[in-house]
Amino acid sequence: MKIYLRVWLKIPDAEAATVKNTLRRRMGYDAVLSDLGKERLWSIEVDDSVQDPQELARRLARELVNENKESYKASVDSVDFEKGYVPVRVGLSIEDGEAVSTLNRLRNRLGFDMVRGVERSVVWKLALSSEKPEKTAEEIAERLLINPHKDFYEIVT
């Protein structure tokens, strides 16, 4: 079973603003990129025997989300994004040290014995008005959002 936590800032996201500015002002996407958002996505593999995954998701969120500045949405076994933009998920293709230490922290320090694996990624939400938004999103991912020697990306459908 997999628990997904979508986490986003409820204060202004300076990194998203910088990426949007760079795409629009420096890379020629001003005519097609109307907006850009960013979320962190935790994908947490847990034992199938967990009785109440929504309650477990709430407990995990208390450790992984700072609700003073962040909001989150939890889901089980699938993750959906709102319509109106192209979600581009970017993660590390090399070992993700933060995910490894988060797994260690959850299991060995915080008592989440039912957690089997942790994956961390960033979802860039691109509001695009081009004829082929997914093609444009791929281009943006390859030109800016990833370094292919350490990152991967996928268009979340």
Next chain:
Amino acid sequence: MKIAVVQFPGTNCEHETLVAAQSAGLSGEIFRWNRPAEELSGFDGYVIPGGFSYQDRLRAGAIASKEPVMEALREEADRGKPIIGICNGFQILVESGLLPGLGGVDVALASNVMVSKGEIVRRGFYCAWTTLRHEAPRERCSGSFLLKKGDLVRMPLAHAEGNLVTADEKLMEKLNEEGQVVFRYCSETGEVDDEFPVNINGSRENIAGICNPEGNVLGMMPHPERSSFAWQLPPTDSGKGAGDMNAPGPGRMIFESMKRYIEVRR
């Protein structure tokens, strides 16, 4: 001989880099990223210093690499002028494709991973003195023009993302064959050991610095400007000067090399 020390928002080593360059006999100025990029053509060489350009947003060096000054620097590099990227400057050169300069983004500087005896013993930011072994022949690279192959240079480093990785399995062979590996992390006596603490950040083949095929662009993670004066050396270092505030430290050789490279090009 006038150099530009290119400053982006978040750069934090520009002043000491300029002082180090001046100590080697270069003149120069700090060049803010939002000046007209064409003004860069009036300089003989360039240094992109360390820091956290754009707060390392997205990933270190990625946003700065898209600035118009980087396109202007690419043109100056094509004219053969020397460019040295230090720490974040190296990250910017990698993200812009100027290093290793094979046509695209050919490597990444990933998060540090320190490995000892098969286990990860530490990750992330690290600050320490290190010894570099010069791997290229003399006069191969603008920023190490005066160093002989095998010379050892002491300087500090301080970074979280200096672990050179590549998905191209043939790239390391090419960099080695073409003499583009300029510095490797080594022990104080010059032995290259791929375990921490000698390989201080997990970088492939202990690589600390590389140059482009032409040799005029150098990127390195350690900070030569932080060992350009003998007084900057750690107390235990036999080379630490006593009293003479202008006595040279080992890092000055990088800037003296750049100066000599400019002289020879003329």
